[in-house]
Amino acid sequence: MGKLIRGVSKNARFFVVDTTDIVQKAQDIHKCSPTAIDAFGRLLTAGVIMGSTLKGKDILTLRTDTNGQLNNMVVTADADGGVKGYLSNPSVDVPLKDNGKSDVGGLVGKGILKIIKDMGLKEPYIGLSEINSGEIAQDLAYYFYNSEQTPTVIALGVKLKDENTVEYAGGYMIQLLPDAEDSFITALEQKIGAIRPMTELMAGGMDIKRIAKLLYEDMTDENMERLVEPYEILEEKEVNYSCNCSKEKFYKGLITLGKEQLNDIFSTQEEIETECHFCGEKYRFTKEDFKEILK
Incomplete structure (x- = not known):
């Protein structure tokens, strides 16, 4: 089981999730290469976060169609914290980048991100967005800004212990509310620029509540004056990899x-x-x- 918290402050709403167990189950099922599970785990984590914005029996599907070796990935999520997915070429891999990090962008490539929301209406909502970086988080932020006009900060990460073992996986998303104050936007940009990657925070012993606190604490505006932005956690729930096939x-x-x-x-x-x-x-x-x- 993974865990997710959803909260809100005066200027933004936020989601923080631990998907370590979910990504591990996906790895057990699909037998991915190290870079493939990094990419797929990020998309699964995004699915969990975006699924938690749904209501009732709504279903969200994320699909990538790209020119990289991975070709396409599909993730389906619901409002209850359930997520599942598959990928077309789980065993393909690429070398690490020069800095020793996983080259997710190189494996995913460029192409189209399709977001499908089935809300029980006659036709589902379908949004299309370009995949330029292949790093998943940046491409989703681009989608939110251009297709939903919602400035969004999103961080996704997967860290492996060995080729078949997921040590940490998780992410967070912060979305500005309409009429968000400039001072908060500046403070948030500075905080995000200074914060360590999600998996490093988890490796340092932080749980998702502590990470949420970190996102908001010690914020300063452009004049380096301390900005206090109280926040409230609205929901805590378990999330899991679940399939309803029969x-x-x-x-x-x-x-x-x-x-x-x-x-x-x-x-x-x-x-x-x-x-x-x-x-x-x-x-x-x-x-x-x-x-x-x-x-």
Whole structure:
């Protein structure tokens, strides 16, 4: 289980999340290369954060389509803290950057970020934005600023203990409210410029509440005068990697193939095996399962 807190102050709303267990479960399922799980873990973390802005049964999907080796990633999140995802080429990798850090941007490449919000209406909302950095956080900040006109600071990180073990994963997002004061904006820019990366804060023993406090404490304006910005935590909740696939859902999908195609399949094989992209669960079907349809 991961943890998320959501809060607000006079000038902004914020989210801080620990997704270590979520990214570890994703790694266990998808068997990603070190750089791929870094990229995928960041997108999963973003999905958890953005999912917490939803209401009721709304569903959010983030999809990247890029020219990098990773090609595309898909993450789906809900308002209850559930998230799941898959990626097209989990095993591909690229060398580390000269500074020894993971080259997520090099693996992801450039392309399009698609944000789909299914809010139960006739048609879902679809937003498109460019992926220029491939670093995920910067590309999401670009989306929020250009598509939703919401200035946003977002930080996402994944740190591995070894190739298969996620040591820390998490992130935070701060979004300015309408009419945010210039003094707060300046103070926030200075604070974000000085703060260490998310995974370093976690490695230093900070939990998400302490990180939220760090984001707001000791803020100063352009004249280096101390700025006090009280904040309130509105929600604390557990978040997790969860898949709602079932044999019944796959059965309904196979029915859409039609009687003729199903007969063709069973003429050459005894069973149909399906596998969920999100969790790897396999479901097997025999001709007997479709006897009513194939009559």
